[in-house]
Amino acid sequence: MTEQVIDKASSFQAARARLFALAYRMLGxxxxxxxxxxxxxxxxxxxxTQEVQTxxxxxTTLTTRTAIDRLRHVQRERASQATGWLPEPWLDEVAPSAEELALRAAEMSYGVMLLLERLKPDERAAFVLHEAFDCDYAEIAKILERTPGACRQIVHRAKERLRRAGAPLERPDPAAHAQIVERLRCALEAQDRVGLLRLFGEAPEVVSDAYASASAPQGLPTSTATPVFATREPAVAGWIEKVTSLARHARHAEIVSVGGATCIALICEGEVVGVIDVSTGGLPSDSPKIVALRAVTSATRLQSANRALGRAAIIQLLARIQREAVVSVAVRRDFPVDVYA
Structure with missing residues (x-):
């Protein structure tokens, strides 16, 4: 294909959404x-582009290599920070953009995104290309300048490292997962600490981002000084105290979709102030339990979530909640109430 034949702008625009999804999966x-x-x-x-055939x-090759270089740089930055780091949550839009449609086609749970931080840049690239973008080992070999056999081994090692770290590589049953997330949402809004603890497995991992938000709404508690990895119930109970406090100040906990998964958004004064994602597990005969919980509360990291959901959408959501609350009160006959107050 000659340079005269290639329309650079059109070629790039046709691939842009997929390139963006790839870069986001690489960098979080x-x-x-x-x-x-x-x-x-x-x-x-x-x-x-005289020699460019496709x-x-x-x-895709250039995006992967550029993202690998960028990842090496940001990993050094993240490692040098005293505080922890969580990937930026991507709320699914009601009217999805081309970028979001490409991201949905390359679905990867938030829990996996978090644990991808444990992989080396080349491992992460090979894993993302193979698992999220369905590239075969021959394609990955050309991109990483390795042999197909070497790329197969890289992906295998990456999977093993993620499994050892507890990555939820297999999607849970959507209905069961949505049910436990809804129970978590109800417990958060009700400030039911006992009910919250009943939702967790025996040794859950609980992680929160570590950035205190300077722009958080007044009275809203900021996140902890370091990431929390809780393995004992007292530690979980202490961390849940922070989560319930956050939910109380946020006023509302609502179900949202993040990367195709059911999650919880904490909303205060028309802004998303927290996103909670959970992984569930347990024996098929048992009720599913929360085995890992991740909470993002950094205002910086939630900027795109607020752009995606939109202030107008949140205002409409709050108006619906208020209408439902009014109706639920109005049906009570044991005391007088002005439903328009």
């Missing part, structure tokens, strides 16, 4: 992913 940050895609566009715009493959 929308801003970092946008920077990578912009860098790829500039390189593509300046590149001589623009999409060329762009």
């Amino acid at each position: 940050s929308r801003a970092e992913a946008e920077d990578v895609v912009q860098d790829v566009w500039l390189k593509w715009h300046l590149a001589a 623009p999409a493959a060329w762009l």
Whole structure:
């Protein structure tokens, strides 16, 4: 394919959503992913494309390599920080963009996204390309400049490391998962600590991001100074105290979809102030239990969530909640009530 035949702008635009989804899966940050895609566009715009046979493959290769370089840099930054780091949650939009549709096609749970931080950049690239984007080992080999056999081993090692770390590589039953998330939401809104503890397994892992939010609504508790990895019930109970406090100040806990998974958004004054994701497990004969809980409360990390959900959507949501509350009170006949008060 000659340079005259290739329409660079059209070729890039056709691949852009997939490139963005790939960069986001690699970096766990929308801003970092946008920077990578912009860098790829500039390189593509300046590149001589006489020998380019397949623009999409060329762009995928460049995006992967650029994301690997960027990941090496940000991993050093994250390792040097005294506070912890969690991936940026991506709330699914009601009217999805092209980027979100591409991301949904490459679904990967938030729990897996978190544990991908334990992989080396090359391992993460190979795992993401194979598991999320259905690339075969020959394609991955060209991108990483390895042999197909070596790439197969890289993906195998990555899976083993993730399994040992407890990554939920297999999706839970959607109905059962949604049910336990709804029970968690109800317990949070009711401030039911006993009910919350009943939802957890024997040795759950509980993780919260560590950034105190300077712009959090007044009275809203900030996140802890370090990530919390709780393995004993007293520790879980102490951390749940913080979560219930956050939910109390947030006023409302609502079900949202993050990367295709059912999660909980904590809402205060028209803003998302927290996103909670859980992994469930247990024997088939048992009721599912929460084996891991992750909470993102950093205002910076929740910016895209607020953009996706939108203030108007949140206001409508709160109005619906208020209407439902009014109706539930109005049906009571044992005391007078002004439903329009």
